[in-house]
Amino acid sequence: MHWFRKGLRIHDNPALIEALADCRYIYPVFCIDPHFACPDRVGVNRYSFLLECLHDLDQNLRTLGTRLYVIKGKPELEIPRFIRDHDVDLLTFERDTEPYATKRDSSIRDELVSSPSKGRKTVVVSSHCSHTIHDPEQYLSLCGGNIPRTYQSFIKLFEQASAPRIDLPPPTGDMVPDMSAADGCNSSYDVPALDEVGYAGFAPSRKYIGGETEALERLRRFVTAKERASWVRGFEKPSTSPNSIDPSTTVLSPYLKFGCLSVTKFYNELEKIVRGHEHSKPPVSLHGQLLWREFFYFSSYVTPNFDRMIGNPQCKQISWDRDAAIVRAWEMGQTGYPFIDAIMNQLRTEGWIHHLARHAVACFLTRGDLWQHWEEGVRVFDIYLLDDDWALNNANWQWLSASNFFYQYFRVYSPIAFGKKTDPTGEFIRKWVPQLATFPAKYIYDPWNAPLGIQRSSNCIIGTDYPLPIVDHDTASKTNMGKMKTAYQMQSSAAAEEVPRSTTAAKRRKADPVAPADGIEKKVNLTAFFKKSKS
DNA sequence: TTGGGAGTTGTTCAA
């Protein structure tokens, strides 16, 4: 049995290949987990995208002579049940390092390992790391407990790691056994419809279609097609537009999130395109984007409580507000800043927004303007993003709120000026904030400054048809900068007081309150921590 | 130990 969770593909799937080797029957299984099938936590667009991935996977598996067996319920109960019912003796899956997944998987592993004691046959459990280029454990052992906190130092670690794997081709039909004796025609294992999994009455956008077939086609269209080579070689993320009507980047992130596209394959394809040519470099290149993903996965793996401020030793402790009405106004595109509202409307509607658009709205919600907790931003992005990824979402919110990784809190995005650079006439705003569709370009980023006559002739009275600004940006951002300064100072002095023995110890403690002063001890401590967290 | 340099992607204004 191969259990699909992420990694919803047949290409470059080492765990699937292992399951297929010398098997009498093969059961490719996906379990609909009620933890995720929940509109409050996973928006309809992402769930619909997932079901499309499953349909595509089912089709691809049928071409090989088997199918996808979709079961429903808590995996901790349903996976062992399926294994018993189908007399499975080998379970394979792709390793998942998120806390929810590690807990789930170790519980299932424990249950299966204890099978003999319950009078059942032994089940071998085998997992493979293929969601990231390298196993985070490899980085951990290479760095010897000296965890990189910056992208550049992570790159050095990446360069010390083994060469990325050669990505595996999809299995062929002759690797799949005759499944006619298995219950492959049982329709109770079919991919369910949205309304069967708690999304009755929800209408997905379907702007981006899920699945491996679509992922590989998109990779071809945007990356590997001959005519794309110069674009790929010249790619620099900061010079792509956050507010173009058509996405200015590849939008492969949702496919990486679900593993419809292997990150290793993506990396190797990029290598082929840039090798022997002049090309952009990390951090801004396309390669660089995959290395950011790698860096944040590793950071999330080695940092306790990575999805929280409290208990997260790398995270600045800041007294953010939590005002439900303010967060809600931001979420629903009602801040009165058209650039911010347009982005949030695009997010809720289509599930994908440009990386720099994420920067703008995240800065606005936290240290820039509204002073709301970054965890609230994580929660909202968790609902709406197609590419929502636990490690990346939490890392980026910490970055943008200047809580971790990035500390130049005095660099604040302007909700008025930033978007003008790439869209001076406000076409993006006209599309996503239709009340402002006929507003003159001069005022479209700050419509409250338009004379009443212009508001009237544009059929949009600010304060009536579209909100007044929720805060004054100039005032709020200056006030917040002061709060950041105070928060940073308090953290420094608290750290210095905590360990007055030496400046080095104090500095280290400040950076990592749970770490012992000595590097070797730190390594031992980390190892102990991982053992503990795995168990 | 310490000081300087670098840091994915800020803004504004003057030259």
Added chain:
DNA sequence: GTTGAACAACTCCCA
């Protein structure tokens, strides 16, 4: 239109 300084000054890394 482009470039560089000022804004006020952060942390991490490494020599």
